[in-house]
Amino acid sequence: xxxxxxxxxxxxxxxxxxxxxxxxxxxxxxxxxxxxxxxxxxxxxxxxxxxxxxxxxxxxxxxxxxxxxxxxxxxxxxxxxxxxxxxxxxxxxxxxxxxxxxxxxxxxxxxxxxxxxxxxxxxxxxxxxxxxxxxxxxxxxxxxxxxxxxxxxxxxxxxxxxxxxxxxxxxxxxxxxxxxxxxxxxxxxxxxxxxxxxxxxxxxxxxxxxxxxxxxxxxxxxxxxxxxxxxxxxxxxxxxxxxxxxxxxxxxxxxxxxxxxxxxxxxxxxxxxxxxxx
Amino acid sequence: xxxxxxxxxxxxxxxxxxxxxxxxxxxxxxxxxxxxxxxxxxxxxxxxxxxxxxxxxxxxxxxxxxxxxxxxxxxxxxxxxxxxxxxxxxxxxxxxxxxxxxxxxxxxxxxxxxxxxxxxxxxxxxxxxxxxxxxxxxxxxxxxxxxxxxxxxxxxxxxxxxxxxxxxxxxxxxxxxxxxxxxxxxxxxxxxxxxxxxxxxxxxxxxxxxxxxxxxxxxxxxxxxxxxxxxxxxxxxxxxxxxxxxxxxxxxxxxxxxxxxxxxxxxxxxxxxxxxxx
DNA sequence: GAGTGGTCTAGACCACGAG
DNA sequence: TCGTGGTCTAGACCACTCT
Numbered sequence: 001x002x003x004x005x006x007x008x009x010x011x012x013x014x015x016x017x018x019x020x021x022x023x024x025x026x027x028x029x030x031x032x033x034x035x036x037x038x039x040x041x042x043x044x045x046x047x048x049x050x051x052x053x054x055x056x057x058x059x060x061x062x063x064x065x066x067x068x069x070x071x072x073x074x075x076x077x078x079x080x081x082x083x084x085x086x087x088x089x090x091x092x093x094x095x096x097x098x099x100x101x102x103x104x105x106x107x108x109x110x111x112x113x114x115x116x117x118x119x120x121x122x123x124x125x126x127x128x129x130x131x132x133x134x135x136x137x138x139x140x141x142x143x144x145x146x147x148x149x150x151x152x153x154x155x156x157x158x159x160x161x162x163x164x165x166x167x168x169x170x171x172x173x174x175x176x177x178x179x180x181x182x183x184x185x186x187x188x189x190x191x192x193x194x195x196x197x198x199x200x201x202x203x204x205x206x207x208x209x210x211x212x213x214x215x216x217x218x219x220x221x222x223x224x225x226x227x228x229x230x231x232x233x234x235x236x237x238x239x240x241x242x243x244x245x246x247x248x249x250x251x252x253x254x255x256x257x258x259x260x261x262x263x264x265x266x267x268x269x270x271x272x273x274x275x276x277x278x
Numbered sequence: 279x280x281x282x283x284x285x286x287x288x289x290x291x292x293x294x295x296x297x298x299x300x301x302x303x304x305x306x307x308x309x310x311x312x313x314x315x316x317x318x319x320x321x322x323x324x325x326x327x328x329x330x331x332x333x334x335x336x337x338x339x340x341x342x343x344x345x346x347x348x349x350x351x352x353x354x355x356x357x358x359x360x361x362x363x364x365x366x367x368x369x370x371x372x373x374x375x376x377x378x379x380x381x382x383x384x385x386x387x388x389x390x391x392x393x394x395x396x397x398x399x400x401x402x403x404x405x406x407x408x409x410x411x412x413x414x415x416x417x418x419x420x421x422x423x424x425x426x427x428x429x430x431x432x433x434x435x436x437x438x439x440x441x442x443x444x445x446x447x448x449x450x451x452x453x454x455x456x457x458x459x460x461x462x463x464x465x466x467x468x469x470x471x472x473x474x475x476x477x478x479x480x481x482x483x484x485x486x487x488x489x490x491x492x493x494x495x496x497x498x499x500x501x502x503x504x505x506x507x508x509x510x511x512x513x514x515x516x517x518x519x520x521x522x523x524x525x526x527x528x529x530x531x532x533x534x535x536x537x538x539x540x541x542x543x544x545x546x547x548x549x550x551x552x553x554x555x556x
Numbered sequence: 557g558a559g560t561g562g563t564c565t566a567g568a569c570c571a572c573g574a575g
Numbered sequence: 576t577c578g579t580g581g582t583c584t585a586g587a588c589c590a591c592t593c594t
């Protein structure tokens with residue numbers, strides 16, 4: 001059986017080919033005369049067109065050809081160059097604007113946003129250090145399985161007495177302790193994490209590479225507290241010192257609560273950057 | 279001269295009427311036979327269709343008809359009911375998903391997100407209190423114009439010696455001081471703010487209602503610090519107590535830096551809720 | 557007036573999820 | 576298999592900015 005035909009085949013067909021199912025392929029090939037440059041057809045990547053456009057723009061920004069304040073090609077220009085429709089080019093730019101990489105000004109154009117720290121970016125400690133050109137290392141204080149953290153189990157959407165993997169690490173920068181981070185996860189779902197070499201390895205990285213979890217976002221509660229005796233000793237600071245406390249519930253792309261983490265950061269050594277919207 | 283005609287007039291024309299220019303109106307009226315229910319035509323509001331759809335869904339969530347976990351009408355359903363195209367219904371849902379109000383699950387549907395604090399929501403202190411059902415009040419410690427805050431002027435994109443309005447308030451909750459907030463803005467652009475009755479009035483509200491500024495977002499730096507003598511006295515806490523420090527640069531919808539604010543919050547009295555993305 | 561982004565159409569095919 | 580969201584088309588008109 002032949003499935004439905006597209007009603008308005010055009011030069012854009014060349015893009016369509018790489019996405020459409022086998023059933024259509026021959027029908028489309030039949031329309032080859034419409035296609036201007038078959039040779040320019042992108043390799044059969046699975047990547048959506050709008051993401052490819054974003055990548056192209058990102059490359060030009062990272063490469064320095066496009067500096068802050070410079071205009072990004074307009075929707076119409078991108079649509080023409082990448083041989084996609086306006087809506088697709090628009091989608092690419094809108095998403096980049098939401099991420100804060102570019103700014104859109106009605107009637108004027110789209111411009112590269114000022115150089116900026118990445119706001120609202122969920123990064124593990126190792127990744128933050130890496131983004132600053134430093135290498136992180138950690139001292140594991142404790143790791144194992146606990147069963148009595150009822151409240152944390154609840155936050156992770158597990159039964160109150162679930163077995164939880166628990167990892168407590170002192171984070172170091174230039175051989176100085178700057179933070180204490182404690183993480184919890186379902187020991188039954190991710191048993192291998194307990195024995196992983198987490199002195200130098202990113203928990204986020206392990207989850208994503210070894211456990212097939214894709215992390216998506218975290219909901220966080222941030223406040224200030226002060227150091228009790230134990231933390232004062234671990235971080236080598238006076239008792240009662242100010243600490244920034246960040247409690248995170250980290251979700252996967254399937255909106256599944258995956259890790260609960262609490263971090264206590266020495267004042268002056270950690271600043272959280274956030275963007276909030278009205 | 280007659281301007282271009284739409285190529286595919288349909289029943290959706292009834293929506294188009296309320297947006298299209300006068301020149302087209304008669305042409306469209308001519309097509310009235312296509313329109314199913316002229317009486318149901320929405321009043322000539324200026325609101326985009328996708329925002330109206332969002333409002334309708336929000337109403338049903340706020341009203342309790344749609345509870346967390348319940349399915350929201352699908353794109354196709356919304357398109358049919360609101361007489362818009364799929365892309366428009368889709369736009370409405372996508373934006374609500376980004377805001378975290380609903381969750382989209384590929385192949386399954388769109389669902390009301392769990393009850394949640396509003397993450398990454400830029401609110402003034404008065405507004406936060408109001409959202410908790412409390413009334414805020416403040417004690418103005420200082421207000422006036424300063425000219426020597428070069429760094430802050432720079433952050434606001436002004437010349438180093440610009441005249442800056444400055445307002446310092448102690449924020450009260452249940453007659454207890456909980457925070458010290460200091461705001462700066464261009465005294466030349468918003469001169470009236472200096473003399474405004476800010477004991478009980480929201481600075482955000484004044485800016486938006488009286489000054490015609492629409493606030494859009496703020497970039498924030500959050501860390502922990504401790505109370506020096508002056509702040510300890512103002513907040514009636516021991517010297518050296520932990521404080522949550524939030525420095526905000528607040529932007530208008532035109533991406534213009536409008537207000538710089540620094541807040542120092544007593545520990546235990548203020549938690550910031552944030553969502554970060556991977 | 558020319559060019560830009562904002563909203564919108566009337567569909568199409570795909571990948572995915574649940575029964 | 577059916578219904579869902581994800582991506583995409585080839586345009587349209589509007590509101591806005593710049594000059």
